[in-house]
Amino acid sequence: METLSVIKERRAVRGFDPEKQIPEDKLGKIVESAMYAPMALNRVSWHLTVVQNREFLDEMVLDIIGKLSENPTEHIKMRLAMPKFSPFYHAPTVIFVTGDKENVYTGNNAGAAIENMLLSAKDMGIDSCWVGMANDFLKSDKGKKYMDRLNTPSGWEIVGAVALGYAEKDAPMPDKHMDEIDEIVKYIR
Numbered sequence: 001m002e003t004l005s006v007i008k009e010r011r012a013v014r015g016f017d018p019e020k021q022i023p024e025d026k027l028g029k030i031v032e033s034a035m036y037a038p039m040a041l042n043r044v045s046w047h048l049t050v051v052q053n054r055e056f057l058d059e060m061v062l063d064i065i066g067k068l069s070e071n072p073t074e075h076i077k078m079r080l081a082m083p084k085f086s087p088f089y090h091a092p093t094v095i096f097v098t099g100d101k102e103n104v105y106t107g108n109n110a111g112a113a114i115e116n117m118l119l120s121a122k123d124m125g126i127d128s129c130w131v132g133m134a135n136d137f138l139k140s141d142k143g144k145k146y147m148d149r150l151n152t153p154s155g156w157e158i159v160g161a162v163a164l165g166y167a168e169k170d171a172p173m174p175d176k177h178m179d180e181i182d183e184i185v186k187y188i189r
Contacts, residue, residue: 003119006119006122010122010128011171011172011174012171013129013165015090015168016089016091016127017167018092018165020092021052021092021093026121026124026126027050030095030117030120031048031050033116033117033119033120034113035113037112038108039112040105041105043103043109044109045103045106046097046099046159047099048095048113049098049150049152050093050094051094051150052092052093057088060146061086061088063142063146065085065087067136067140068087087131087133088134088163089129091129092164093163093164093165094131095162096150096152097113097160097161098147098153098157098158098159099156099159100155100156101156107159110159111159117162118130121162127164127165127171130162132160132161134158134161135158135160
């Protein structure tokens, strides 16, 4: 697939077939694509933990939902009202991206790695969703036990998660605000 086509076709999928796992060779290519992301000063300031253990994910989901329910925003209330809600949308694979809190470029570096994984997944016919709903929980005292189980390097924290799998149904194209492009993009020539 051409790069621009992949970018235009990628969607945030919020409903995966939990029984259909990603083939190992494709998962390896997705993880490898993260390594080709730009890295400030050529320093890896992020770490990936690939989780395909359903029991582990289900246990974490229950605790995340508990945390999200404590003081939900309108957006979170909407998500919590979804039937069988899961912050990872029942994806069979979730890649947790953690980063070095001391490196000022971690957000940029990790974001580039995440985007590479999202695009390479789409190029291979695998659906994805960049998930941030677990972040506050994984930074909490209760979440630290999961961070330990994720083999997070000492002093690092969650940056985001990538849910991967195959969509239960086609995800519609969200509004990309192309009618507002003149307000969103400015050129100085």
